[in-house]
Amino acid sequence: MAPKAAPAKKAVPVTKAAPVKRAAVATKAAPAKKAVPVTKAAPARTVAKATSVRAATSPRAGRSTVGSVKKAATASDPAPLTGGDAWSVGELAGVRAELEVQATALRGEIVDAEAQDAALKRDSGGEGTGDEADAGSKTFEREHEMSLANNSRDLLMQVERALSRLDGATYGRCENCGKPIPKARLQALPAATMCMACKRREERR
Numbered sequence: 001m002a003p004k005a006a007p008a009k010k011a012v013p014v015t016k017a018a019p020v021k022r023a024a025v026a027t028k029a030a031p032a033k034k035a036v037p038v039t040k041a042a043p044a045r046t047v048a049k050a051t052s053v054r055a056a057t058s059p060r061a062g063r064s065t066v067g068s069v070k071k072a073a074t075a076s077d078p079a080p081l082t083g084g085d086a087w088s089v090g091e092l093a094g095v096r097a098e099l100e101v102q103a104t105a106l107r108g109e110i111v112d113a114e115a116q117d118a119a120l121k122r123d124s125g126g127e128g129t130g131d132e133a134d135a136g137s138k139t140f141e142r143e144h145e146m147s148l149a150n151n152s153r154d155l156l157m158q159v160e161r162a163l164s165r166l167d168g169a170t171y172g173r174c175e176n177c178g179k180p181i182p183k184a185r186l187q188a189l190p191a192a193t194m195c196m197a198c199k200r201r202e203e204r205r
Contacts, residue, residue: 087172087183095190096166099159102191106156113149117142155191162191174198 087095120142124135165171174181176198185192194202 092166092171095171095186096163098190099163099166103156103159103163106152106159109152110149110156113145113152116145117149120145158193159191161193165193176202 120138124138124142161175162171165173165175172181172183172186173179174195175193177195179195181192181195185196192199
């Protein structure tokens with residue numbers, strides 16, 4: 001019965017690796033080559049454009065900030081006086097005329113005081129002898145004339161400041177705090193450049 005082993009030879013064709021060849025074909029990475037174009041950085045270019053647009057618009061933002069700073073600077077300018085503190089064109093013209101008269105008078109007082117002081121100085125220097133009472137009297141007169149001249153100079157400076165504030169359209173506001181000076185005070189003292197509160201603080205110093 002041993003010769004019946006012929007069917008075992010039929011098992012040899014099972015070794016055909018046809019399915020293996022199909023697997024080899026499956027290993028071809030042709031689809032992988034198609035995936036390579038996905039690496040195109042087209043979105044990156046659009047991002048760069050967006051950043052350049054932002055960079056280009058940044059100077060405009062800077063200009064707008066400069067404009068806002070200029071607006072803030074102009075907003076700090078004093079507003080015109082209103083209500084009872086406001087001055088008409090005719091009233092300001094009258095104030096200017098009065099201040100100019102005061103300035104002329106004060107300049108004359110300064111010239112007179114300086115002339116008197118020079119005369120007293122000559123008299124005191126020309127006398128070789130004299131009693132002490134006379135010398136003391138002349139010294140007192142000289143000091144008095146110098147005091148008058150200094151006082152007139154201070155008043156003249158104040159009048160000239162008031163005139164300059166008229167030229168600068170800031171007349172009627174305190175030069176220290178910027179608040180309106182009451183009109184009644186300016187009508188009594190046209191050369192006043194400070195409100196009462198600031199003037200008192202200055203005098204206490």
